[in-house]
Amino acid sequence: MAARWWTWLREDVWEIRFRRYAALLLAAVLVAGTAWAVVTYVGRQPSCAPGVARLDGGDCVGVSTTAYDFGQRRFADVVEAVYRENDRLKSGGYVTVALFEPFTASDPDSVDDTLHELQGAYLAQYRANHDATGETPQIRLVLANTGRDGSYWPRVVDRLTQMTEGADRLRAVTGIGLSTDNNRAAVRELTHRGIPVVGSSITADSLANGADGKDPYPGLARVAPTNSDSARALASFARVSGGRALLVYDKPGDPYTRTLQSAFEKLVAGSPYQAQPFTPPVDRTQEGTTANQFRQITQLVCDTPKTTDTILFAGRHTQLRQFVNALGARGCMDHRLTVLTGDEGSYLNGDKRLDWKALTRNLSVRYTALAHPDAWKKETARTGGSAADAQELDGLIARGAKQPVGPVGPVDLADGQLTIAYDAMRLAVQGMREATPTGDAVPALTDVVNEWAFMKGSHRVDGASGWICLDVHGNPYDKAVPIVELTPDGGARFVRIAWPEGRPPAKECLPPA
Structure with a gap:
């Protein structure tokens, strides 16, 4: 009886030890496999291409x-x-x-x-x-x-x-x-x-x-050209008058919008109306809630006399699109308006989210382009x-x-x-x-x-x-600045070249002192 008990005890102990060793071995295999997978994954991940991580x-x-x-x-x-x-x-x-x-x-x-x-x-x-x-x-x-x-x-x-x-x-x-x-x-x-x-x-x-x-x-x-030079060219083309213009600008802005705002502020000096700010998302490619702000700004535009016929827009293209759409639904359709802006306007060419019918409602949108295929x-x-x-x-x-x-x-x-x-x-x-x-x-x-x-x-x-x-x-x-206008058919047309100095440079093209 004692011998049989001892045999059972040895078998139980051996089985327990075997299971432990097997479990440890399995764990080691899993760890090793995971480590290999991680090393393989990490080894592949850091390089997208030579020189690119x-x-x-x-x-x-x-x-x-x-x-x-x-x-x-x-x-x-x-x-x-x-x-x-x-x-x-x-x-x-x-x-x-x-x-x-x-x-x-x-x-x-x-x-x-x-x-x-x-x-x-x-x-x-x-x-x-x-x-x-x-x-x-x-x-x-x-x-x-x-x-x-x-x-x-x-x-x-x-x-x-x-x-x-x-x-x-x-x-x-x-x-x-x-x-x-x-x-x-x-x-x-x-x-x-x-x-x-x-x-x-x-x-x-x-x-x-x-x-x-x-x-x-x-x-x-x-x-x-800088924003200042483009604004000067735009002013020489459109003959912007401070008494007839209103500034709408991005607050707090980024390097592009802030300097465009500064350039436009010089053009609207003497305007009887305070400039109107809007606050877009930090990522200005996002829609945010800016459209609601533009609806209210548009109502203020309608409150101005019809002699106010120009809006200078210092903002990025997503917000420009929202503003144009708001103006297309304004309550004063008999109020003729022209929106002037910088080269971000070029992004709206062909934009399906723009209300192109807005451009048939006494509204024009013109912008300064970097270049245009029809300019020369x-x-x-x-x-x-x-x-x-x-x-x-x-x-x-x-x-x-x-x-x-x-x-x-x-x-x-x-x-x-x-x-x-x-x-x-x-x-x-x-x-x-x-x-x-x-x-x-x-x-x-x-x-x-x-x-x-x-x-x-x-x-x-x-x-x-x-x-x-x-x-x-x-x-x-005095770099050439093409002026381009959005058209109701979903495109844009070249209007003419404008110049920061009001005229093209002389053939010598030597900047003055």
């Missing part, structure tokens, strides 16, 4: 040197064209330019902007590298993405700084399409590190040099730009429909982004080539920065958007 939230940020399209299928054709052009360049015979844009933006308008700027920059790269004159250095184009909202600019600026040395030979950054606080901080840091920057469609005065004779962004050049076809001015310069870009676009130039994808010139990005790249190329000493392959960064002061007179850039004649602060002097 996947960050928290899945955003792919960095500087791409391959045919990576940042998950935007619409970019694929032109990105492949850029990669093909870069791949044929010989080591040691090129300099690098970075296109600085929010390539992973989700807002459709921002995606459109970025695509058009990418197309324009590439076409200028191709033009430079295949010019019959054989000028050097050749141009390599890389894509710098700061994330959906531009908030990862510090790590991108660090990488671009590293690329100024070694085989990359980065010598300029172009793009910087939007006048945002993030872009302003990025431009400040880039220029203070000695990297030349050519802004394409930035228009905010706070992202420009020259105010009070100071240059907070040393080495920044721009091809688009209809313009009779003999200075300040030419049809030939615009036609050269048209020819490149036509060739870009297929190899060897393209394909670059469907092209839309209506918003001016492609044209202005093309001109910005051309300015960067001219600056780098002029700064390259005879017999050398690569210019010094400081020499490129110094070139901006000479881009005038016979050294101007004959851009497709008009002449680019820089003052000593890197701002374009």
Whole structure:
């Protein structure tokens, strides 16, 4: 009996121990498997492409040197064209330019902007590298993405700084399409590190040099007029009178809207009416509750006499659309009104959420464009730009429909982004080539920065958007400003070119003292 009891006891103990060991072994296998899965997942996650890291939230940020399209299928054709052009360049015979844009933006308008700027920059790269004159250095184009909202600019600026040395030979950054606080901080840091920057469609005065004779962004050049210059051009075209105009503005605003507001305030000096603010969401691409504010502002507009016929709007395009829709439903349809605004108006061209019938109800909407495909076809001015310069870009676009130039994808010139990005790249190329000493392959960064002061007179850039004649602060002097009007059929028409100085520049194109 004792022997049988002892046998049972040993069997029970062995079974307990076996189960424990089995459980421990199973746990170890599960842990090892999980660890392998995690390592595999993490190992795959950090890199979206060479030079581009996947960050928290899945955003792919960095500087791409391959045919990576940042998950935007619409970019694929032109990105492949850029990669093909870069791949044929010989080591040691090129300099690098970075296109600085929010390539992973989700807002459709921002995606459109970025695509058009990418197309324009590439076409200028191709033009430079295949010019019959054989000028050097050749141009390599890389894509710098700061994330959906531009908030990862510090790590991108660090990488671009590293690329100024070694085989990359980065010598300029172009793009910087939007006048945002993030872009302003990025431009400040880039220029203070000695990297030349050519802004394409930035228009905010706070992202420009020259105010009070100071240059907070040393080495920044721009091809688009400032908001102040655009407002002056608009005033010379529309003959804005303070006694007949009302200002509606974004409060607290951003760099674009604040400087546009400041420029418009000078135009409405003497207005008998207080300017009317509205408060949009922090993300101004969102609808928010602003439409309700505009309904009330519209009622106040109806309270003014009919002699008040002009509304100056300092806001982004989502809010502009809401305001136009509110005006289309106003209770004073017999009150003739014209809304004047900046280049954000171009986003409304074809916007299905705009009440286009509003434009048949005694309401006009006109805006200052960065560029327009009809500007130099209809313009009779003999200075300040030419049809030939615009036609050269048209020819490149036509060739870009297929190899060897393209394909670059469907092209839309209506918003001016492609044209202005093309001109910005051309300015960067001219600056780098002029700064390259005879017999050398690569210019010094400081020499490129110094070139901006000479881009005038016979050294101007004959851009497709008009002449680019820089003052000593890197701002374009008396740049052509197309005035465009929305039409009830869902499009827009070119009206005419206006000028900040009230007339085109003289053929010498030399900024006055």
